[in-house]
Amino acid sequence: MKHDDIIALAHLARININSDMVDDVTDNINNILSLVDQLQQADTDGVEPMSHPLDASQRLRADEVTEKDQRDSLQSVSPAVESGLFLVPQVIE
Amino acid sequence: MEWETVIGLEVHVQLATQTKIFSGASTRYGAEPNTQACAIDLAMPGTLPVANEEAFRLATMFGLAINADIGKRSVFERKNYFYPDLPKGYQTTQLDEPIVGAGSVDITLDDGSTKSIRIHHAHLEEDAGKSLHEGDFEQGMSGIDLNRAGTPLIEIVSEPDMSNAAEAVAFAKKLHSLVTALGICDGEMSQGSMRFDVNISVRLKGEEKLGTRTETKNLNSFKFMEEAIAMEVERQIDVLEDGGTITQETRLYNGDTKTARAMRSKEEANDYRYFPCPDLLPVIIDDEYIDQIRQQLPELPAARCQRFVEEYSLSEYDANILSDNTHTANFFEETVAITKDAKLSANWIMGELSARLNADEIAISDCPINPTQLANLIERIKDNSISNKIAKQVFDSLWKGEGESADAIIEAKGLKQVSDTGALEGMVDEVISNSGAQVDNYRKADPDKRPKMLGYFVGQVMKASKGQANPKMINEILLKKLNELL
Secondary structure: OOHHHHHHHHHHOOOOOOHHHHHHHHHHHHHHHHHHHHHOOOOOOOOOOOOOOOOOOOOEEOOOOOOOOOHHHHHOOOOOEEOOEEEEEOOOO | OOEEEEEEEEEEEEOOOOEOOOOOOEOOOOOOOOOOOOOOOOOOOOOOOOEEHHHHHHHHHHHHHOOOOEOOEEOEEEEEOOOOOOOOOEEEEEOOOOOEOOEEEEEEOOOOOEEEEEEEEEEEEEOOOEEEOOOOOOOOEEEEEOOOOOOEEEEEEEOOOEOOHHHHHHHHHHHHHHHHHHOOOOOOHHHOOEEEEEEEEEEEOOOOOOOOOEEEEEEOOHHHHHHHHHHHHHHHHHHHHOOOOOOOOEEEEEOOOOEEEEOOOHHHHOOOOOEEOOOOOOEEOOHHHHHHHHHOOOOOHHHHHHHHHHHHOOOHHHHHHHHHOHHHHHHHHHHHHHHOOHHHHHHHHHHHHHHHHHHHOOOHHHOOOOHHHHHHHHHHHHOOOOOHHHHHHHHHHHHOOOOOOHHHHHHHHOOOOEOOHHHHHHHHHHHHHOOHHHHHHHHHOOHHHHHHHHHHHHHHHHHHOOOOEOHHHHHHHHHHHHHHOO
16 A cells, blocks of 8 residues: 555545655555455465354345434434525535 | 447336335335435434345346346445435445346347347445535535435346447336336336436447446436437547547436536546445345245236237237336226227327327326226227217317216217218208219219219218218218219
């Protein structure tokens, strides 16, 4: 990982890293990645990838409406609301 | 230089469930903003998703209908990106282990031949909310409605098997007809129930390597899709012929202004950092579950078309048009059940009814005339109560809601065909005595030419009867009377 990779990754994750910290973060991440490299030396042939630690499957629910309209209470924590809409700084692509 | 176009489609289909894929909030269209967005849809801290069984059932139905392998184990992943209409900061979707594997769909081309379009896979995912940029909001603000957030979708990903806009549109229409026949989607494109992303590239004819592709996103009508493809193909060829290169990018097509533009830069767009969603365990379904769904599959358009040919002796062409849309097919069968006349019913539905629906831009599911009413009208044609011409007038009145039934309109407006011999003879006599010259010509004419000349007299009688005379009877009476004068 180079400086530029860390800056790009931080942007994607919307994490603000001060320019004087980029060196440290890069070193830290590279240390972690070398640990991952070490792990990857383990022979995993024939081992099924594990996406979850639990040996169980997802329970499914019936398709029935169980949620009532709680807009007023849910929007009470929102900084800006208008005509039932949440207001956010404009993002247009 | 001769160019070749390569097109692949990604189709988002909203599943017709009552509730969201991961919450018990309603998915009903058109509700007040954010009244159907619960704490889970809003990504409130501490909430966890609970998967909706119906979404899996509907996705499985689609998989079986395209002869795909069903993923007995399907895994959800997080696709990470920041956008205000995605409160969690990731979309829960599937990547390596989707619910529907590879399958195929046959399309019919203009020349009548068929082509098989391969489906790479179809996966389950959640829809995002809606951003509203136009409104009387505070300066620099957008409104967010999260009612749609969490609505279950299947994203159907095709192989790049289409080579022009017509094939892409035929494929899109076929999928529309399939998902509505299955009842897994309401098919309302204007409400966003089906949205198409089109991947387009061009290459020199004979070249094996694919050209760089662009993706035109979120097309929600067949017409826009056709226009957008034509425009993009032309743009790419222009760029390449001028010695330029195609940039891999996402584009937006505006159907109102007929313009397209690049959307977001590629380097940011494609770094979604997928990983398995820790909040959702793998979903396991078994053969018994799949078989049960297989047995409940409704008759699909292709099978229905075949049946229409066999059961109603319709032409392949007519059967295809009538079976393509489930609502049209149902309308037809309900009409025939009453009239017992498949050909006449088919003609009315494909002719007058379709023309009127198109002109008024109404879907057949919202047709102001129901099958019982149309059948009643057709029966009155069959029993000679009204002529075809008057029938169109009655149809128009039915359409405008001027009466409950064809019978009621015929009665109220006095449109019943005149089949009373005495009255018709009177009209014929009148016409003959007022048409001395034509009668003279008729008498002098070669007998072979006389049948053609009869048309004039028929027309005059029809006019005198305001279109209500029984044409078959007029013909007979006219012939008899004119021959008496020979």
